Amino acid sequence: MKIGELSRETGVAVRLLRYYEDQGLLTSHRSEGGHRHYGPEAPATVERIRALLAAGLPTKVIRELMPCFAGHGIQLQACVLDHLKAQYAELDSRIADLAQARTALGDILQASARTLADA
Numbered sequence: 405m406k407i408g409e410l411s412r413e414t415g416v417a418v419r420l421l422r423y424y425e426d427q428g429l430l431t432s433h434r435s436e437g438g439h440r441h442y443g444p445e446a447p448a449t450v451e452r453i454r455a456l457l458a459a460g461l462p463t464k465v466i467r468e469l470m471p472c473f474a475g476h477g478i479q480l481q482a483c484v485l486d487h488l489k490a491q492y493a494e495l496d497s498r499i500a501d502l503a504q505a506r507t508a509l510g511d512i513l514q515a516s517a518r519t520l521a522d523a
Contacts, residue, residue: 405441406439407439410450414450416450416454424453430449430450431443452470456469460495468484469484
């Protein structure tokens with residue numbers, strides 16, 4: 405299938421599909437005229453990429469995980485689960501950091517509001 409067909413089928417912009425290919429996440433074959441052609445597995449590959457991006461994984465990590473899918477869905481082989489667990493823990497840490505920053509900002513806003521009210 406051509407890139408426009410893949411875009412329509414997956415709902416992913418052509419520009420993003422080119423980006424995925426540039427990042428080594430998606431492969432195509434070029435016709436004699438230079439047009440990209442994707443195999444029948446391309447829509448499933450795009451679905452996997454989108455799922456991993458939605459999970460907050462950077463493209464570098466996704467590239468490493470792409471050969472590790474088990475079956476046709478988004479299930480990964482057991483050998484990469486420790487890596488995903490580490491990413492999960494990192495997200496928890498970032499969420500905690502953001503919650504602390506939010507609390508600190510809230511404290512500043514409250515203190516500032518009191519100062520303005522007293523003036």
